[in-house]
Each structure stands twice: as C-alpha cells, then as structure tokens.
Amino acid sequence: MVLMCEPVVRAIEAVKDDDALVYLLTPQGITFNNDVAEQIVKKTKHLILICGHYEGFDERILNFVDGEISIGDYVLTGGELPALVILDTISRFIPGVIKEDSYLNDSFKDGLLDYPMYTKPRDFRGLKVPDILLSGDHAKIDEYRHNEKLRVTKEKRPDLLK
C-alpha cells in the first residue's frame, strides 16, 4: 500500500502558511541531526512533518514538499516516532524552552561530545569524583572539561573529529 497524492497534498494545503516548511519523513531523506534542527528553527516557526506508513509515499508528493528527513539508517513502520524525535530535538533550540547554557555544552553543539558528569556522593563504592571538579578553581575546571570533551570524543566518536 502506498500513500496517495490527493489526501496528502490536500492536507498540506489545508494547514500550510506561506513561511511553513514541509518535510516528508522517509528513510531516504537527509539524516537528521542537531545542525539540521538548528537550521529549521532559524528558517521557520511553522513546521509540517508528514508521517508515512506501509510502503511509503507516491513519489509525486515530493513536488509539494521542501524535502525529506530520515532519523537514521533503519526502517520503522511509520513516521510518527521520527516526528516526535524531530519535534523534541527542535524544541530544545527554541529560545526560552530550556536555558541557553543547558544546550551550549551538550554533545554535538561544538562538534564534540559532552564532558563526563558527576553528582553526589563524592565517593561511590570507591569510585571518586575527580579532585579538580571539587577544587573550586573555575578556570582549571573549564580547561579540564574541554580536555575531557576531546578525550571522550576521540574515544567514542573519532569520526566527529574529522
């Protein structure tokens, strides 16, 4: 079964503003990531995501949308989960949704993964919070965290450093 042009295009036309961006969710689209999310937030306040099902969409629907977005190289049964993933990610970049410094250090923001985080207690079954983080020396803590971001990225996602 393939989703037909007529109902999908009429649905788009019923809700689309002039400044709206419309994307089909398909495994064949550009791969969604933080950069794509930030670009979308900068470009528009009105986003329309079309969720497919079954075999997917009649190819001619592509003429009525701005592009296709995939959330990764795997195939789900429908576009609903991709739509939620995209909405959640994008929401974090909308001013006021979360504190700006909350996402400035998050993974991928500057092309690196986030630094390791710790909370209480200082010693959990012999596993200690690094002394530097308890030193109160903010310049040294910043430098330590930056080095940790580089180390963690090199270890877990060396592809990002390229």
Ligand SMILES: C[S@@+](CC[C@H](N)C(=O)[O-])C[C@H]1O[C@@H](n2cnc3c(N)ncnc32)[C@H](O)[C@@H]1O
């Ligand atoms: C079973 S899939 C269709 C797969 C399609 N025949 C193909 O192989 O490219 C049904 C729907 O799930 C959604 N979907 C599945 N995987 C997805 C992914 N990785 N990213 C975004 N949407 C996806 C799309 O809306 C798609 O139309």
